[in-house]
Amino acid sequence: MQMSAQTHYQAELDAGRFCIQQCPACERHVFAPRELCPHCGAGGLRWVRASGLGTVYSTSTIARKQDAGGNHNVALIDLDEGVRMMSRVEGLVPEAVTIGLRVQAHVGQKDGRGLVLFTPVAQGGAA
Amino acid sequence: MSRIPPSHLDAAAVNRGLRGRVAIAGAATYGCGEAPGMDDMTLLVRAAQAAVADAGLTMQDIDGLATCSVNASMWPMPVIEHLGINPTYVDGTMIGGSSFIAHLLPAIRALEAGQCKAVLVCYGSAQRSATFGRKESIAARRFLDPQPYEFPYEPVLPVTAYALAAARHMHEFGTTRRQLAEVAVAARAWAQKNPEAFMRDPLSIDEVLAARPIASPLTVRDCCLVTDGGGAIVLTRAERARDLPRPPVYVLGNATAVWHRQISCMPDLTTTAAAQSGAQAFAMAGMRAADMDMAQVYDAFTINTILFLEDLGFCAKGEGGAFVQDGGIAPGGRLAVNTNGGGLSCVHPGMYGIFALIEAVRQLRGEAGARQLPIHRTAVVHGNGGTLSSQSTAILGTFDTL
Numbered sequence: 086m087q088m089s090a091q092t093h094y095q096a097e098l099d100a101g102r103f104c105i106q107q108c109p110a111c112e113r114h115v116f117a118p119r120e121l122c123p124h125c126g127a128g129g130l131r132w133v134r135a136s137g138l139g140t141v142y143s144t145s146t147i148a149r150k151q152d153a154g155g156n157h158n159v160a161l162i163d164l165d166e167g168v169r170m171m172s173r174v175e176g177l178v179p180e181a182v183t184i185g186l187r188v189q190a191h192v193g194q195k196d197g198r199g200l201v202l203f204t205p206v207a208q209g210g211a212a
Numbered sequence: 213m214s215r216i217p218p219s220h221l222d223a224a225a226v227n228r229g230l231r232g233r234v235a236i237a238g239a240a241t242y243g244c245g246e247a248p249g250m251d252d253m254t255l256l257v258r259a260a261q262a263a264v265a266d267a268g269l270t271m272q273d274i275d276g277l278a279t280c281s282v283n284a285s286m287w288p289m290p291v292i293e294h295l296g297i298n299p300t301y302v303d304g305t306m307i308g309g310s311s312f313i314a315h316l317l318p319a320i321r322a323l324e325a326g327q328c329k330a331v332l333v334c335y336g337s338a339q340r341s342a343t344f345g346r347k348e349s350i351a352a353r354r355f356l357d358p359q360p361y362e363f364p365y366e367p368v369l370p371v372t373a374y375a376l377a378a379a380r381h382m383h384e385f386g387t388t389r390r391q392l393a394e395v396a397v398a399a400r401a402w403a404q405k406n407p408e409a410f411m412r413d414p415l416s417i418d419e420v421l422a423a424r425p426i427a428s429p430l431t432v433r434d435c436c437l438v439t440d441g442g443g444a445i446v447l448t449r450a451e452r453a454r455d456l457p458r459p460p461v462y463v464l465g466n467a468t469a470v471w472h473r474q475i476s477c478m479p480d481l482t483t484t485a486a487a488q489s490g491a492q493a494f495a496m497a498g499m500r501a502a503d504m505d506m507a508q509v510y511d512a513f514t515i516n517t518i519l520f521l522e523d524l525g526f527c528a529k530g531e532g533g534a535f536v537q538d539g540g541i542a543p544g545g546r547l548a549v550n551t552n553g554g555g556l557s558c559v560h561p562g563m564y565g566i567f568a569l570i571e572a573v574r575q576l577r578g579e580a581g582a583r584q585l586p587i588h589r590t591a592v593v594h595g596n597g598g599t600l601s602s603q604s605t606a607i608l609g610t611f612d613t614l
Contacts, residue, residue, distance in 0.1 A: 091360055095360070116361075117361040117474065117476065117477060118361075142380065142481075143376040143377070143379045143380040143383070143481060144376070144379060145372055145375040145376050145379055145427045145428050145429075146425075146427070146428040147366070147367070147368055147372060147426075147427050148424070148425040148426055148427065148428075157366060159365050159366070159367045159372050159376070159427075160376075161376055161475070161476055161481075169476055169477075170361065170476055171361060171362045171365050171367065171474075171475070171476040172365055173365050180428070184379065184380065184383045185383075195364055198364075200364045200365075
C-alpha cells in the first residue's frame with residue numbers, strides 16, 4: 086500500500102519507532118515528513134531511525150488551569166541530524182526547561198497513538 | 213538576509229515600473245471593537261460601502277475584488293453576492309493576516325493592464341461577538357487545516373509560536389521582558405489618542421509584566437486584542453485617483469514572502485521573511501527604512517514589532533529591544549509605530565493587515581486627529597500571517613514622493 090509521509094511517520098511511531106527522512110540525493114535529513122527534499126528537490130526520501138539526541142532550540146511554558154492538567158512545556162528541539170521538531174520535554178518542571186538543554190527522545194503515547202517526547206540527557210551525557 | 217537569493221531582488225526590480233502607478237483612493241473601517249449582533253459579512257459590507265463612498269465612487273464602479281476570510285474558503289463569492297458587483301478581477305488569496313497587503317501587487321498589475329478600473333480590498337470579522345467566534349473557528353481549523361507534527365504537543369496557537377520566537381530572541385540577543393512590554397505600552401499610548409481604539413486605559417510596563425501568563429515569556433498584555441471590525445480600501449490607477457475627491461495615497465512598493473507554515477519549520481525564529489518582503493518592497497519603491505515617516509507593522513504580539521523593525525531595516529538584527537526601549541516607538545519617540553494603537557490596543561478581528569493599511573492612509577492624508585504626525589509623507593505597512601509564516605510589505609507615499 087502506498088502511504089503518505091504522515092501516515093508512514095505515524096505508523097512507525099505507533100510501533101514504537103522514531104523515524105525521520107533522509108534525502109537519497111543530497112543526504113540531508115528532513116523533518117517534518119514530506120514527499121520532496123526541501124534542500125535539493127529530490128523525491129524518494131528514505132526513512133531512517135533518528136538518533137533521538139537533540140538540543141532545545143526554544144521553549145515556552147504554556148499556562149493551563151490546574152484542573153485541565155496544569156502548566157505544560159512546548160519546545161522546539163534541534164536533532165543532531167540537523168532537523169527541528171516541536172515536542173515536549175518531560176522529567177522536570179516546565180519552567181526548568183532551558184534553551185541549550187541536551188535531550189534524548191523516547192516514543193510515548195497520547196490517545197493510543199505514538200508521539201515523540203524528550204527527557205534531559207543525564208549529566209555526562211549519552212552519545 | 214543570506215537566505216535571500218539576488219534573483220529575488222531582480223524580481224522586485226521588474227515591478228519598479230509599477231511604482232506609484234496605483235493609489236488608494238478610498239478607505240474606511242466599520243464596527244471596530246465590539247459590534248454585538250453583527251456578523252462577518254455585515255461588517256465587511258458596511259466598511260466596503262463607506263470606503264467606496266470615501267473614494268467618490270459607487271458600488272457599481274467596483275470591477276475588482278480582493279478579499280478572504282478565516283472561516284470561509286470560497287469567501288469572494290458570497291462577498292460578490294452581497295455587494296451586488298460583477299468583477300472582472302477576483303483575488304481570494306488567503307495567507308493569514310498579511311493577505312490584504314499581499315493583495316496589492318496583483319491588483320496593481322490588473323489595474324495597470326486594464327483588466328479592471330477599481331479594486332475593492334475588504335475584510336470583516338465579528339470574531340469577538342459572533343456565535344461562531346474565535347474559539348469555534350480555532351476548533352474547526354484543527355480539522356480543516358491540521359498540523360499533525362505540532363497539535364499532539366498541545367501548543368496554544370498562534371501564541372505559543374510567538375512565545376517560542378520571543379524566548380529565542382531573548383536568548384540570542386539579550387532582549388528583555390521589559391523591552392517586550394515597551395511595545396505594548398507604546399501601542400497603548402498611541403491608542404489613548406485614537407477614539408476608535410478598543411483599549412484606552414493607561415498601561416504601564418509593570419502591569420504588562422504582572423499580567424496573566426499565557427505562554428512564557430508572554431503575558432496576556434503581550435497579545436493582540438480579540439475584537440470585531442471591518443475595513444476596506446479602494447485602489448484605482450493614479451491618474452484616476454487624482455480626479456477623485458480624496459488625496460491619493462500612492463503604492464510605491466509591495467512584496468510578499470512565505471518561508472514556512474508551521475513554527476517548527478521556520479528556519480531561524482529570530483529572522484522572519486519580512487527581511488525578504490521588506491527588501492523587495494523597498495527596492496520597488498527605491499527607498500529605505502530611513503526614508504519612512506512611520507511604520508504600521510502587524511503587532512499580533514509584542515515580539516512581532518521588534519522582529520519587523522529589525523527585518524525591515526530600522527535597526528540591526530538583535531537591536532530591536534534597544535530600539536523600542538525608553539518610549540522609542542511611543543508618541544514622541546524615535547519612530548512613530550502603529551499610531552492607531554495597533555493590534556495590541558486598537559483593533560484585531562482575526563486578521564489585522566487591512567487596518568494597518570487604513571491607518572497609514574489616514575496619517576498620509578493628515579486625517580489622524582490627536583495622533584496625527586507632523587511629517588507624514590511616507591509609510592511602511594507590514595503584514596504578517598500564520599505563525600510568522602507569511603510576510604507582506606507595502607511602501608505608501610503622498611504625491612510629493614512620486
